[in-house]
Amino acid sequence: MTTQELLQATDAFLFDLDGTVYLDETPIGNVKETLAALRARKKRIVFLTNNSSKTEEEYRQKLTRIGILGEGDLIYTSAMAAAEYAAAHFPEKRVCLLATDAVKAEFSRTVPLVEEEPDVVILAYDVTLDFPKMKKFNEFLAAGVVYLATHPDAVCPTKGVPMPDVGSFIELFAMSSGRRPDLIIGKPEKTMGESLSHRLHIPCSRMAMAGDRLHTDIRFGNNCGMHTVLVLSGETTRETMKNYPDVPTLILPDVNALI
Ligand SMILES: [Mg+2]
Missing domain, CATH: 3.40.50.1000 (HAD superfamily/HAD-like)
Structure with a gap:
């Protein structure tokens, strides 16, 4: 599948946070523009995290502070x-x-x-x-x-x-x-995907999960029947990829290669 085909096949993009849209406090490349381009194409943006030590409001503050939260985006924690x-x-x-x-x-x-x-x-x-x-x-x-x-x-x-x-x-x-x-509840299990699909009224088959970890992000997306995008901006490298059975739909250097 090409990125063009993925964009056509997808109504919602689910993004893991650390290693995918930011590294600690630094947005990855021009992720701000990438997200804006996806919103302009009417894609729902979801920031999805397993981390249950913080509230939605705490993530809202962080994503706003680093400038990547947009109107209508959803933050969803486990x-x-x-x-x-x-x-x-x-x-x-x-x-x-x-x-x-x-x-x-x-x-x-x-x-x-x-x-x-x-x-x-x-x-x-x-x-x-x-x-x-x-x-x-x-x-x-x-x-x-x-x-x-x-x-x-x-x-x-x-x-x-x-x-x-x-x-x-x-x-x-x-x-x-x-x-x-x-x-x-959380990644790689299916419950979070099912609740998101219910919340957004979008079938999992029209969602894409983008993340930097094969055994959580990509396995989650595959378990839920979503498209999956492995980004090499975080934990996984082309070398460590070989240790996992999980196969993403697309492998990109980072999320900005979606556009
Ligand atoms: Mg991550």
Whole structure:
């Protein structure tokens, strides 16, 4: 498929964030103009992230600060997708979320939260996690409640040593409780794609997922039946590509090659 054909076959472009549209605080090349050109062609733009430690508003501020957020764009985190999933599937249930206070506040606008006797627990990227919270969450798991996790990433990249992320917490709770999540919401699992399709009224087959990681971004897009664009502006190189079974629709040096 050529980029021209991809543009014709797609109504929404889903962009991973770090390594795809920016590196830390720096937009990648002329991504601002690229996004503007896509909007001019009536493509919906979605900024899609597994990171459930930040709220939509925090991402809104960052994307605005670096100048790439446009009118009508959607920011979609795995915590937002988890809230929509819980609202749809557990409307009458008591839901407990392990997350930062800001993410809990955002989540509770969609689903009210409880701190005791939950039916459903959701593990998000709580960067304020401490022992009392861990102990309590483990007790809920041991009681056999429904267990969801926002995403499976083992580590979160930073400038220094990568930080433990939800995938590492999952292993911790697997050791202590013997439980693994009944469902993982974020990339590469399909739930986030299904909720997005529902929200945008666009079938997954008319979406393209662009990202820099084969085992999350590209696998996600392929699992959902989307077109996929691997960009080599982040984690993946032509060399490391060979280690993965995931095959993208297109491989581009960066997102700006779409236009
Ligand atoms: Mg990335």
